[in-house]
Amino acid sequence: MATPKFNSKSPTIRRILREAQELSSAPSPDYTATPLESDLFEWHFTLRGPPNSVYSDGIYHGRIVLPPSYPLRPPSFRFVTPSGRFEANREICLSISGHHEETWQPAWGVRTALVALRSFMETDPKGQLGGLDTSDAVRRRLANESGAFRCSACGKTNAEIIKECEDAAKEASDEAGPSAEVEIPKDLKMGWRDEMEKPKAASPAAAVSTEAEAVAASVDDAESAELAEGFVQTVPIQRQEVPVDTASLPARPGQTVPQPTRTLPLPDPQAAVVPPLAQAQLHRHSNDGVPLWIDRTIVALAILLIGMIFKVMLGI
Numbered sequence: 001m002a003t004p005k006f007n008s009k010s011p012t013i014r015r016i017l018r019e020a021q022e023l024s025s026a027p028s029p030d031y032t033a034t035p036l037e038s039d040l041f042e043w044h045f046t047l048r049g050p051p052n053s054v055y056s057d058g059i060y061h062g063r064i065v066l067p068p069s070y071p072l073r074p075p076s077f078r079f080v081t082p083s084g085r086f087e088a089n090r091e092i093c094l095s096i097s098g099h100h101e102e103t104w105q106p107a108w109g110v111r112t113a114l115v116a117l118r119s120f121m122e123t124d125p126k127g128q129l130g131g132l133d134t135s136d137a138v139r140r141r142l143a144n145e146s147g148a149f150r151c152s153a154c155g156k157t158n159a160e161i162i163k164e165c166e167d168a169a170k171e172a173s174d175e176a177g178p179s180a181e182v183e184i185p186k187d188l189k190m191g192w193r194d195e196m197e198k199p200k201a202a203s204p205a206a207a208v209s210t211e212a213e214a215v216a217a218s219v220d221d222a223e224s225a226e227l228a229e230g231f232v233q234t235v236p237i238q239r240q241e242v243p244v245d246t247a248s249l250p251a252r253p254g255q256t257v258p259q260p261t262r263t264l265p266l267p268d269p270q271a272a273v274v275p276p277l278a279q280a281q282l283h284r285h286s287n288d289g290v291p292l293w294i295d296r297t298i299v300a301l302a303i304l305l306i307g308m309i310f311k312v313m314l315g316i
Contacts, residue, residue: 029169058143059158074104084139
């Protein structure tokens with residue numbers, strides 16, 4: 001099968017590859033997660049049940065789906081192996097409140113989420129979101145049966161995967177020493193994705209409010225569009241014009257009083273073309289101010305001048 005090509009310049013792809021490399025170079029004996037060769041946005045994880053609990057003998061397998069805008073939006077998890085603690089094949093989201101995935105912090109990663117999920121297993125499920133009302137005997141039985149579960153995509157059983165993790169972690173510990181423990185954020189909670197989406201679908205006003213908040217947050221979320229480069233642009237880059245109060249601005253020196261600007265009147269386009277009849281009338285009106293006797297005197301002088309010229313020429 002040909003190796004799929006990805007946009008290696010995308011910040012999202014670089015983040016995913018960096019996390020996969022970090023999990024591989026610093027393995028844990030209790031959990032592991034790797035992306036599929038055909039899809040970097042789908043990971044498979046395997047984790048050991050928390051110690052000193054009814055799940056301590058269990059090895060649980062599941063899927064992780066990363067959104068196109070990861071890490072600005074949280075990944076979703078689902079356990080494939082029955083555990084008696086979480087419902088199998090039901091999506092789990094991690095956030096601060098457990099009900100709003102927008103509170104996910106980009107600084108968190110897949111490793112942090114896996115450690116948090118493992119710690120949530122040993123908490124009392126009564127009254128908690130996602131808790132199954134199952135007896136401890138059933139949970140122990142499911143834990144003993146979980147090691148033989150085989151994922152068709154991974155091609156290995158849970159026991160084989162964890163055995164490889166133990167060997168890799170032991171080898172890495174001998175070379176570089178024990179790795180530091182992952183600290184779980186105190187405010188990190190879990191919730192079911194379908195439960196998160198119910199209030200949005202049931203309340204149109206809440207949906208409008210959520211949309212307005214998303215539009216307002218998109219101004220500061222230019223990084224979201226950048227992280228989704230090459231996949232889906234979820235936040236369009238918006239520009240906002242901020243009105244400027246000119247009265248509150250100080251005047252520049254020497255220009256405390258605004259100077260009027262000279263304006264030149266534009267020529268009237270209708271007066272640009274004058275018909276010939278109008279020109280004749282204009283010329284006639286321009287001569288209306290000359291008296292009639294002056295015209296007659298000029299004519300008489302012209303006749304006398306012509307008569308004198310003929311008299312000289314004839315020698316009279």
